[in-house]
Amino acid sequence: MGRFVLRRLLQALPLLVAISAVSFTILKLTPGGPLAAYEGNPLFTDEDRARLEHAFGLDQPIPLQYLSWLGQFVRGDWGYSFASHQPVLSLIGERLPNTIYLMGTVFVTVLLLAIPIGVVAAVKQYSWFDHLVTGSTFAFLSTPTFWLGLLLIILFGLQLRLLPIGGIDTPGQPFNIFDRLRHLVLPVATIALVQLGSHVRYLRASMLETITQDYMRTARSKGLGERVVVLRHALKNAAIPLVTVVALDVPELFAGALVTEQIFGWPGMGRLFWDAATRFDYPVLMGILTVSSGLIVLANLLADVVYGYLDPRIRFG
DSSP states (O other): OHHHHHHHHHHHHHHHHHHHHHHHHHHHHSSSOTTGGGTTOTTOOHHHHHHHHHHHTTTSOHHHHHHHHHHHHHTTOOOBOTTTOOBHHHHHHHHHHHHHHHHHHHHHHHHHHHHHHHHHHHHTTTSHHHHHHHHHHHHHHTSOHHHHHHHHIIIIIIISOOSOOSSSSOTTOOOOHHHHHHHHHHHHHHHHHHHHHHHHHHHHHHHHHHTTSHHHHHHHHTTOOHHHIIIIIIHHHHHHHHHHHHHHHTTHHHHOOHHHHHHTTOOSHHHHHHHHHHTTOHHHHHHHHHHHHHHHHHHHHHHHHHHHHHOTTOOOO
16 A cells, blocks of 8 residues: 555656646746736836846746746745735635635535435435435536525525625624634535535435445345445445545645635635736746645545545555
8 A cells, every 4th residue: 555655646746747837838828927917007118027027037938937936836935926925825824724614614514415315315216305316416516606606695695684795704803603604604505505416416326336236135135234235335335436526626625616715705715816817926826726736636646545445356556
């Protein structure tokens, strides 16, 4: 196991370098740039442009810019924001706890709901519950996140006035756990309802395939109870596709939910990414993209390790 993990990590290093190089090049070749805001200013001269390009390092060839950025990134210097002139690490450090707070709640909520719903829907195939789950999941999967978020705001925030429509807490009020939870309900519901559909569908399909296997009939013939057969034998093997989906969700704990955070004014990583993208703030964008890429690679590695636990037939040789 240890050799497998080490080998996968060594294989991931050139992949991460390649991803960062491609991302860096695409950002640099995007029309506009941090100096685009000065284009319409008649007082902005060519000398001013040259001075700012030299200050930002934009007058060097892209390969040299990338090598300079990579060397600083490895040393822990992620650069400074072009817009706010703050260190990128500080900006990420300010927003990351809010995103982990939001996306961690979504992560736990989806798992706690998807597993029992998916199992029951598979065990009671073609029942009224299964039809209800199937129709609901298709509906939520087809619903755009921004539309669902706005609908929840209109219904629960403006018409019923039960929940706040944005922000992480009430401005000017001291810390209150109940106030924080009330602000958390609508953004969590928006993301969780959409993600829940895919998780339930994956688990239901996998459970339907598993419960018809020969070893399930053998377990029942040994006199094991139906609950033990389903939870201990079927669910353990059927969870492998769900693990893959969950592993792809792990990077969102860092990257956040761009659309949802914008709609609800949530001060997280998704909103930081959007603000940086609209300002062509290359250092902030590269910091977020690079760490997100690393998390995706690590999440897939973790999924491979969990596969071996769930299915003893999988070997890491």
